Each structure stands twice: as structure tokens, then as C-alpha cells.
Amino acid sequence: MKVLFVHQNFPGQYLHVARHLGATEGNEVVFITQRTDADLPGVRKLVYKPAREVTQGVHHYLRETEAGILNAQNVARVAMSLKESGFVPDVMAAHNGWGEPWYLKDVYPNVPLVGYFEFFYHRHGADVGFEPGPPLIFDAGPRVRTKNIGNLLALDTMDYGQTPTKWQKSLYPKVYHQKLHIVHEGVDTANVKPDPEASFTVPGGGPTLACGDEVVTYVARNLEPYRGFPSFMRSLPAILAARPNAHVLVVGGDDVSYGTRLPDGKTYRQQMMEEVGKDLDLSRVHFLGKVPYSSFLRILQISSAHVYLTYPFVLSWSMLEAMSAGCVVVASNTQPVHEVIQHGENGLLVDIFKPDEIAARVIEVLGRQKDYLGMRANARKTVVEQYDLRSICLPAQLRLLNMAARNML
Numbered sequence: 525m526k527v528l529f530v531h532q533n534f535p536g537q538y539l540h541v542a543r544h545l546g547a548t549e550g551n552e553v554v555f556i557t558q559r560t561d562a563d564l565p566g567v568r569k570l571v572y573k574p575a576r577e578v579t580q581g582v583h584h585y586l587r588e589t590e591a592g593i594l595n596a597q598n599v600a601r602v603a604m605s606l607k608e609s610g611f612v613p614d615v616m617a618a619h620n621g622w623g624e625p626w627y628l629k630d631v632y633p634n635v636p637l638v639g640y641f642e643f644f645y646h647r648h649g650a651d652v653g654f655e656p657g658p659p660l661i662f663d664a665g666p667r668v669r670t671k672n673i674g675n676l677l678a679l680d681t682m683d684y685g686q687t688p689t690k691w692q693k694s695l696y697p698k699v700y701h702q703k704l705h706i707v708h709e710g711v712d713t714a715n716v717k718p719d720p721e722a723s724f725t726v727p728g729g730g731p732t733l734a735c736g737d738e739v740v741t742y743v744a745r746n747l748e749p750y751r752g753f754p755s756f757m758r759s760l761p762a763i764l765a766a767r768p769n770a771h772v773l774v775v776g777g778d779d780v781s782y783g784t785r786l787p788d789g790k791t792y793r794q795q796m797m798e799e800v801g802k803d804l805d806l807s808r809v810h811f812l813g814k815v816p817y818s819s820f821l822r823i824l825q826i827s828s829a830h831v832y833l834t835y836p837f838v839l840s841w842s843m844l845e846a847m848s849a850g851c852v853v854v855a856s857n858t859q860p861v862h863e864v865i866q867h868g869e870n871g872l873l874v875d876i877f878k879p880d881e882i883a884a885r886v887i888e889v890l891g892r893q894k895d896y897l898g899m900r901a902n903a904r905k906t907v908v909e910q911y912d913l914r915s916i917c918l919p920a921q922l923r924l925l926n927m928a929a930r931n932m933l
Contacts, residue, residue: 526552530618534559537709541921572598585670592623600627615929620678636928639682644695651835710917718850722825738770741827743842750782752833757796758879761803766887772809824849829889847903854885870902
């Protein structure tokens with residue numbers, strides 16, 4: 525089978541399926557991306573760049589739309605060169621988040637296109653307006669409605685859609701639900717698993733921590749409000765005071781993936797350290813930045829209590845990986861989490877805006893680790909039974925691609 529993938533951050537959600545197809549004899553796999561520093565065996569990578577920056581002074585509603593058009597144009601140019609060279613795929617799969625696939629069907633009108641859809645924006649009932657504070661100004665509604673231009677263009681363009689969870693699908697207009705298939709990219713549970721012998725040495729001369737130690741973990745791509753970072757930081761003084769042997773491992777960068785940046789140029793970590801840093805024993809709070817995946821796994825494996833907080837937004841891979849590693853997950857009581865965690869069974873739910881409640885749950889888990897062995901086992905069981913890569917998710921991705929290639933509904 526000939527497959528064309530498109531994702532600006534190679535390989536993104538297509539890691540497992542592209543690697544599998546690239547390693548399978550008889551397939552020809554091409555991947556269009558902006559990323560230059562990664563490769564997969566058997567996958568031919570073609571790099572593109574947008575022709576220019578977004579126009580200065582363009583209406584702020586339209587900045588993302590213009591950026592998407594610039595990406596889409598250059599992806600289409602690469603695809604046209606592919607076509608001229610004789611490559612015609614049996615199926616195309618592309619992430620819609622940055623506009624890249626919008627014009628692929630103009631290059632290959634008869635090739636089925638499977639779009640990856642993560643989030644349809646809403647003025648009410650999701651991330652916008654979720655944070656307590658003054659009522660949003662009227663502009664918020666029109667801005668969010670306009671933000672869906674790319675979603676609607678792609679939904680009309682693509683033949684099939686993939687979305688990872690039931691809740692994320694529910695956000696899309698019902699008229700498109702028949703196109704959308706719930707297929708998660710999966711967790712490699714054979715690799716992401718408990719290891720009672722695991723240990724992790726904090727870089728820079730820090731302590732070596734192991735299973736059984738009191739280790740609180742927090743992981744996000746970036747340390748920001750959408751992933752509950754301020755509430756997590758505000759919970760730490762109480763946790764450290766109640767558990768004098770506890771150490772906190774914080775994984776994540778200082779950029780902003782979702783939401784707004786601080787107007788003064790500070791990072792959210794700087795802001796929170798100014799607020800609560802004087803109340804923290806910094807010899808026990810370790811900001812690790814972005815870590816290699818092998819280190820990330822060891823951090824999960826030694827975790828006594830893993831804190832995962834999120835606005836009603838895209839569910840993080842890291843929460844499922846933490847459960848697969850057998851963590852006790854203290855998670856936000858928000859819609860994306862509800863689909864996976866049942867309070868008291870395979871995890872614990874807390875109010876994302878109540879640091880005292882977060883602290884109380886973590887303190888309880890640290891003080892009674894043996895009482896939570898069953899919850900750890902249930903957490904892993906959930907992921908193995910619902911999100912396992914090899915037995916569930918990869919076969920589902922391959923079925924969707926094959927179905928599209930056969931042009932069957």
C-alpha cells in the first residue's frame with residue numbers, strides 16, 4: 525500500500541502506524557512535515573516550510589487561518605512534485621491542526637483523505653471561559669466561532685476523520701459525526717509498565733529516587749494554566765510541609781502550548797515561583813524541563829502520586845502512560861478525564877482550582893501507599909483493555925486506513 529502522511533511535527537500521532545507501515549514489506553510510505561531532526565525506518569520524509577510569515581496587522585481572528593493557508597499551499601506544492609514524480613498514494617492521512625491537508629484533494633482528487641481532528645472550539649462547555657474570573661467580553665464568542673474556519677474547511681474536504689476520544693468527537697457538529705471515527709493512537713503497554721526496580725537520579729547532583737520513596741510527579745509539554753500548573757504549584761507548600769521526605773519531579777518546558785502568554789514576558793514557572801517559591805523547600809522540588817522518553821518512563825515508574833490536571837481540552841498522552849505505568853493518578857474532575865478515570869476505582873478526581881483539595885489527596889496517597897496498590901493495578905488494567913497499542917489501537921488505525929483506501933463507508 526502507498527500511504528502519504530502529513531504532520532508538521534513528524535511523526536506526531538502517526539508514530540506507531542507510520543513506523544509499522546514503513547517496516548512492512550511492499551508498502552511505500554511518504555511523510556510531509558516541517559521537522560528536520562527525526563526519521564523512521566522505511567519512511568521517506570519530505571520537508572516543507574511556509575513561504576512567509578503571517579501578515580503583520582492581519583485581523584487577529586484570522587492569524588491562525590492565514591498561517592494554515594500558508595502551510596496548506598506549501599504542502600500542496602510538495603504533493604504536486606510527488607505526483608509529477610509518479611507517486612500516487614492509495615490513501616492519505618493528515619493532521620488538521622495547522623491547515624496542512626486543506627488542499628491535498630486538489631492535488632489528488634481521487635485519493636481518500638483521512639483527517640486527524642483534535643478539537644472543535646466552543647464558547648461554552650469547553651476550555652473557553654472555564655477558568656474562574658470576570659465574565660468574558662463579547663469578542664470571545666465571535667473569535668472562537670471564527671477559530672473553527674479550519675475545522676469546517678477540513679471536515680468538508682476530507683473523506684474520513686479520526687478523533688481520539690468520545691468527548692472530543694462530541695464537540696464536533698453532529699452533521700459530521702458519521703465521518704468521524706474514534707481511534708486513539710494507543711499506548712505501548714508492553715514498554716510503559718510498572719518496574720519495582722526503577723530508579724531516577726535527579727540531574728546536577730540531585731538525589732537518586734526509587735520505588736517506595738515518596739515521589740510526587742507532574743508532567744506536561746509546557747508548564748501552563750491549561751494543564752493546571754498554577755494549582756499544582758499552589759498545592760506544593762502543604763504537601764511538602766505534611767510529608768518531609770517527599771520529593772517533587774516536575775517535567776515540562778517553559779513555553780506555552782495552549783492559551784495565552786503572560787503579558788510581561790514571564791513564564792508561568794517564574795510567575796508561580798514568585799508567588800509560592802518562598803514557601804517551598806527547593807531542595808525537594810526538581811524542575812527537570814523536557815526529558816528523554818526513557819527518563820520520562822522511569823519518572824512514572826517511581827511515582828507515588830502523579831498529578832494530572834487539565835482544562836476541558838485535549839486529553840494528554842501522559843495521563844494514559846502514567847496509568848499504564850501503574851501510577852496513582854490524582855486528576856482534574858473535567859470532561860476529558862471522565863472518559864478514562866472513575867473516582868476511587870482507577871484514580872482520584874479533584875477540583876482543578878482547589879489546591880488544598882489536590883494537596884489533601886496527594887498527602888493521603890503518600891501516607892498510605894500500600895492501600896492504593898489495587899488502584900494502581902486498576903489504572904493499568906484500564907489502559908491495557910482500552911488503549912493498548914498492539915492489540916487495540918494500531919489495528920484500529922490500520923482498519924481505518926484500509927477502509928478509506930477501499931473507499932468504503
